Structures are given as C-alpha cells and as structure tokens.
Amino acid sequence: MEFKRKYKALWMVMKRECRRLVSRPLYVFAMVVFPAFCYVFFTTLMQSGLPTDMPVGIVDQDQTSTTRQLARTLDAFQQSKVAARYPTFNEAREAMQRGEIYGFYYIPEGTTADAQAQRRPTVSFYTNNTLLIAGSLLFKDMKTMSELASGAVTQATLLAKGATEQQAMDFLQPIVIDTHPLHNPWLNYSVYLNNTFAPGVLMLLIFMVTVFSIGVEIKERTARQWLRTGRNSIWISLAGKLLPHTAVFFLMGILYNAYLYGILHFPCESGIGPMLLATLCLVLASQGMGILMIGTLPTLRLGLSFASLWGVLSFSMCGLSFPLMGMHPTLQALANLFPLRHYFLIYVDQALNGYPMIYSWSNYVALLLFMLLPFLVAPRLKGALIYYKYVP
Numbered sequence: 001m002e003f004k005r006k007y008k009a010l011w012m013v014m015k016r017e018c019r020r021l022v023s024r025p026l027y028v029f030a031m032v033v034f035p036a037f038c039y040v041f042f043t044t045l046m047q048s049g050l051p052t053d054m055p056v057g058i059v060d061q062d063q064t065s066t067t068r069q070l071a072r073t074l075d076a077f078q079q080s081k082v083a084a085r086y087p088t089f090n091e092a093r094e095a096m097q098r099g100e101i102y103g104f105y106y107i108p109e110g111t112t113a114d115a116q117a118q119r120r121p122t123v124s125f126y127t128n129n130t131l132l133i134a135g136s137l138l139f140k141d142m143k144t145m146s147e148l149a150s151g152a153v154t155q156a157t158l159l160a161k162g163a164t165e166q167q168a169m170d171f172l173q174p175i176v177i178d179t180h181p182l183h184n185p186w187l188n189y190s191v192y193l194n195n196t197f198a199p200g201v202l203m204l205l206i207f208m209v210t211v212f213s214i215g216v217e218i219k220e221r222t223a224r225q226w227l228r229t230g231r232n233s234i235w236i237s238l239a240g241k242l243l244p245h246t247a248v249f250f251l252m253g254i255l256y257n258a259y260l261y262g263i264l265h266f267p268c269e270s271g272i273g274p275m276l277l278a279t280l281c282l283v284l285a286s287q288g289m290g291i292l293m294i295g296t297l298p299t300l301r302l303g304l305s306f307a308s309l310w311g312v313l314s315f316s317m318c319g320l321s322f323p324l325m326g327m328h329p330t331l332q333a334l335a336n337l338f339p340l341r342h343y344f345l346i347y348v349d350q351a352l353n354g355y356p357m358i359y360s361w362s363n364y365v366a367l368l369l370f371m372l373l374p375f376l377v378a379p380r381l382k383g384a385l386i387y388y389k390y391v392p
Helices: 002-023 025-045 065-076 089-097 111-116 132-160 165-172 189-219 223-229 234-263 272-296 300-317 329-337 339-352 357-371 374-387
Strands: 054-060 080-085 103-107 124-127
Touching: 002 025, 002 223, 002 234, 025 189, 025 234, 054 065, 054 089, 054 132, 065 080, 065 103, 065 111, 065 132, 080 132, 089 103, 089 124, 103 132, 124 132, 189 223, 189 234, 189 272, 189 300, 189 339, 189 374, 223 234, 223 374, 234 272, 234 374, 272 300, 272 339, 272 357, 272 374, 300 329, 300 339, 329 339, 339 357
Parallel strands: 054 080, 054 103
Antiparallel strands: 103 124
C-alpha cells in the first residue's frame, strides 16, 4: 500500500512537471529547439573538415626564378593561398595585424645567390597564432615548403657534382616515412570537434534547465506545493520533476548520435550501443550536477551563474581544445570534476579507437558518482524549498 501511494505521488509530480514544461515556451526552446539548432549549426559550419585557402602573404626581396617558384609551391598547398605580395617586412606585418592575412613568408635579398654558394641562407615565416588552428596549419605548410626548398637546393648541388638522381634522393631522404592516420584518416576537424560539441551543448543546457526548474519553484513560491504533491519527500519530488526532463534530453541525445553516426557517418568503431549508454550516463550525471548547483546556491540567479560557468569551463577542461597532459597538474586533477571530461574519454575509447567497454570502466564509474551528488545537498535543498523566501 505504501508503495502504491509513493508511486501515485511520483506520477502526480510527473504530470505536474509535464504541464509546467508545455506551459513555458522557454522549456521547449532550451530542451528541443536550441540543441537541434546547435547540432546542425556546428556540423554545417565545419562540413569541409579542414579550413582551406587561408590567405598568406609573400615578401620576396630576392625576385629570382627560384624564389618565385617557392611562392608558387606555397600557393599550391591545400590550406594556403598567396593572397598578396608585399615589398617590405613592415607592410606584411601590418597586414597581418589588420587581419588581412594569417601569416607571411619572408625571403631576404641574396637568398638564391647564398644558396648556390652554399652559404646557408635564412628565410623566415610568421603566423598569427592568436587564431590557433589557422596559425598551426599555415606554420605546417610554410615549414614543409622551407624543407622542400632546402632539399631542392641540396639536390641541385649534388647533381652538379656528378651524383645520379637516385643517389641524391637517397642522401636527402635515407628513410622514407609512410604515414597512415588512424581512426580519422581524413584529419577532419568536424569529426573530432562535433562529437564533443554536441554533448557539451546538451550538458550545458541540462545544467541550466535543472537549476532553473527547481530555482523557479523557489522564486514563484510554489516549492511547498511541489513538495506536498510529492508527499513531502524530496526524493519523490526530485524524481517526478526530473524524469520528464531525462526522457526529453535523452531523446535529444539519441538524435545527435543518430545524426553524427547514422547520417554523417562519423567513425563509430564500437557501434552505437556504448555511445547511447554514455549519452544516458551524461544526461543523468548532468542532472545530478545541476541539483548540486541549486542545492549549494538555492537562489535562481546564483544557481544559473554557477551552471553557466561550470558548463562553459567544461569545454576547456575536458581536453578537447588543449591536451590535458599539457596543463598544470592541479588543472589535470580538477578536470575530473567535469562530466564532459569523462564522456570525452569514453568517446575516444569507444567511437574512435573501438576498445571494449571495460577499458572505460573508470569513466562510467565517474559519471555514476556524479549521479549520486544530490545525496550531498538533499537536506539543504529541502530546507530551502520550505523556508527560503526569494528576495528580488
């Protein structure tokens, strides 16, 4: 009998929450419209995989056939496009500062003559690393082009001394490197980034919606009525409120998994099952984190500030934009406090590498611990629901 009463109370709270969800367009926008928009926006934004034809400049003060060939070689690279030629170093630098080019290649006067006389000429290239991806890719192109130019000069010198072409190539490249990138052979940034952007945006919205749905009860002074519907049990009340959220957010998680792996055919070596499980764990972990946020700071504006700050920091701390191993040891330890970090590691193990699920057991356990966070703040949250008076 007691079980039936609790089940009925849970059902009543769920019905009450469903009415609240459909009564506010904000919920529909934050839980359905905005996540779907972000999925499409980010994937179409990066649909080409890698940026191509990024503008670079040339400062050629030597003006010989050899240096003009260097410029043509740089322009032939996929990521680089010679957009302008400048007579002086300062003009190229000012153009890069204005954002007209992302980098420039500087060839001083006498480069060809010094190369032919084996006096080791020096060329320079400059990139704008404020734009990390553009700067890194152009640096790679310019460095490769410099090495090719050096090899061409050495090859010409060896041939002039009587070496055969095969002997010259054996000297220049005694070991031939055959490179095969694994799991993302196209070096597609969309594959790498969107598999974390999509769940990251969903996680951030779960933080915000969980905090808002509880905090607005305190603000509108409906918290006691919510508790009475749940037979004054904080656990029945929380479960009834958040179960409809869980269903909607998990459906949105299924949507991005189907979109990325089914429609866009992103690599998913272990199959869709482990990723759906990881998505469900992320949804529940994010809700647990949201309860902790509003339970710690039971004020709507403070709780939302906490949720937005923690959600935005997750994108940096998960190791997506900067490798975690390159961070300070303190930050490496703090990264474990972000659910997205553990989801990211599961994605790398399961979808990219195709390892058995047992290899990711520690990350699944970590997400489970996030689900248990409400036990730390449940008494405090119940007290806030009963006694706290919102002050505008």
